Amino acid sequence: MRLILNADVPNLGEPGDIVDVKDGYGRNYLLPRKLAVVATRGAEKQVEQIRRAQRSRAIRDLGHAQEVAGQLAELNVVVEAKAASDAGRLFGSVTPTDVVDAVRAAGGPTLDKRSVDVPKQIKTIGKHAVTVRLHPEVTSELQLAVVAR
Template sequence: MKLILTADVPNLGAPGDVVEVKDGYGRNYLLPRKFAIPATRGAEKQVEQIRRAQKARQIRDLGHAREVAGQLGDLSVTVKAKAANDSGRLFGSVTPAQVVDAVKAAGGPVLDRHAVEVSSSIKTVGTHPVTVRLHPEVTAELQVAVVAS
């Protein structure tokens, strides 16, 4: 199955890349999650738009990625969860979008929510590690404190 990626997919490609994948992977994973669109003549014309949009959000180069990683390492990020029970368990989970908003509120750089990787879902109050993929060669580890509001 031939697809055009609309998002960065680890070990597959970047937005705008035309890739050949197995039918099941494309039909059951990439297409439903909007990570890719079918490669048709009309869609191939959209490749340049996809690449321009990604370039606007992307970290400029390796040096800039390292600079942003340094800024993230110095930040104290706190996410306020809407509710928690008495034992500290949240009635939902913390999303990458909430982490991005908390980084921005703490005075950090603007991040793409797709670059934030929450290894296991954050469902308890406390401090949790979060990984941010800034560049193919640079990742930043961020400690996020979750408090109940």
């Protein structure tokens, strides 16, 4: 199955790449998650547009990624959870979207939610570590403080 990638897929390619994958992987993983579209003649003409859009949002180079990692290390990021029990357990969990919104609210750079790795579900109040992939060679660990409203 020929697909055009919309996002960076580890061990497969970057946005705009035309790849051949097995039918099941494409139908069951890449297409439902909107990581790729079927490569038709019309879609292949839009490859350059996809690449331009990704470049405008992406980290420019290694130096820029290291600069953003420095900014993230200095931030005091607080995620406000909707509700929590008396024991400190959340009614829900902290998602990558919540992390991106909290970084932006703390005055940090705009991140892509797909670059944020929440190691396990964050379901308690307190301090937690989250990994942010800024560049293939640069990752940054971000400390979150989760509090109840």
